Amino acid sequence: MPAERIGVSVRDTGKAADLAALGLRVRVGDFQRPETLAAAFEGAEQVLIVSGPADPAPHRAAIDAAVAAGAKRVLYTSHMGASPDSEFIATRSHARTELDLQAAGVPFTVLRNGFYATTTAWTLRPALDTGELILPEDGPVSWTAHVDLVDAAVLALTEPERLSGVTPALTGPESLDYQDIAAIASELTGRTITRITVPDEEWRQAMRTGGMPEGAVELTLGIFRASRRREFAAVDPAMERLLGRQPVTAREVLAASLTG
Numbered sequence: 001m002p003a004e005r006i007g008v009s010v011r012d013t014g015k016a017a018d019l020a021a022l023g024l025r026v027r028v029g030d031f032q033r034p035e036t037l038a039a040a041f042e043g044a045e046q047v048l049i050v051s052g053p054a055d056p057a058p059h060r061a062a063i064d065a066a067v068a069a070g071a072k073r074v075l076y077t078s079h080m081g082a083s084p085d086s087e088f089i090a091t092r093s094h095a096r097t098e099l100d101l102q103a104a105g106v107p108f109t110v111l112r113n114g115f116y117a118t119t120t121a122w123t124l125r126p127a128l129d130t131g132e133l134i135l136p137e138d139g140p141v142s143w144t145a146h147v148d149l150v151d152a153a154v155l156a157l158t159e160p161e162r163l164s165g166v167t168p169a170l171t172g173p174e175s176l177d178y179q180d181i182a183a184i185a186s187e188l189t190g191r192t193i194t195r196i197t198v199p200d201e202e203w204r205q206a207m208r209t210g211g212m213p214e215g216a217v218e219l220t221l222g223i224f225r226a227s228r229r230r231e232f233a234a235v236d237p238a239m240e241r242l243l244g245r246q247p248v249t250a251r252e253v254l255a256a257s258l259t260g
Helices: 013-021 034-041 056-068 089-102 118-130 146-158 178-189 200-209 214-228 238-243 250-258
Strands: 007-010 025-028 046-049 073-079 108-113 132-136 194-198
Touching: 007 013, 007 034, 013 025, 025 034, 034 056, 046 056, 046 146, 056 073, 056 089, 073 089, 073 146, 089 108, 089 214, 108 146, 118 132, 118 178, 118 250, 132 178, 132 200, 132 214, 146 238, 178 194, 178 250, 194 200, 200 214
Parallel strands: 007 025, 046 073, 073 108, 132 194
Antiparallel strands: none
8 A cells, every 4th residue: 555545643743753654644643632633534444543541531532533534444442351241341341332422323353352462571571680479369371463463454454254243353373361471481591580479459559669650550450450360361263364474472472572
């Protein structure tokens, strides 16, 4: 597809100068400032809404703006755990936005993305120094690589017949808990990293003491509670069928992050 047929909407156009240099149309578009979206989406045949904060209101504004701009199809990056009764606030928000999109009156695609595998590298950072991965009780997660989710989104935009409506869970090839992640990290780095499970309240207090904002503490605890309920455990073959290859593994993502 010619670059001039692709547009991006960003809060700060200066940070998208590399895209503009390729010939893409770059415009200001901010979910939190709905008045910017009409110009951002003008002329778009399809709009892919990349989800932002754990709040359905800005996403609803983006959907409304896309429809008002004449988009014939709207796509949204949701989550495999989207459910109104999820333990994780973000997946509850996704469930609400999915309903808003289905009610918008235009063809749509909900990309139910697996949990980002890069989360594991971020969580491991303190353990790389201390040798101890201290976290609340968790459960298995089908960690998914960004590169695979990007390819899936491109296919959804360019071959709409392959992904329409609410997709199956677009996941990595296996489910791993943080005991597994600690073992992989130990092998990759050559240093023993021990997984230590602590009660939720003990972890909460430690994070507060360390300066993590209260909202971030509760958001993160929601992830652990949801994983304990196996909300992110499913491994679906949809991604492999879509891409025509095995999805990238969590080990490969960690290897690139920890040793690359």
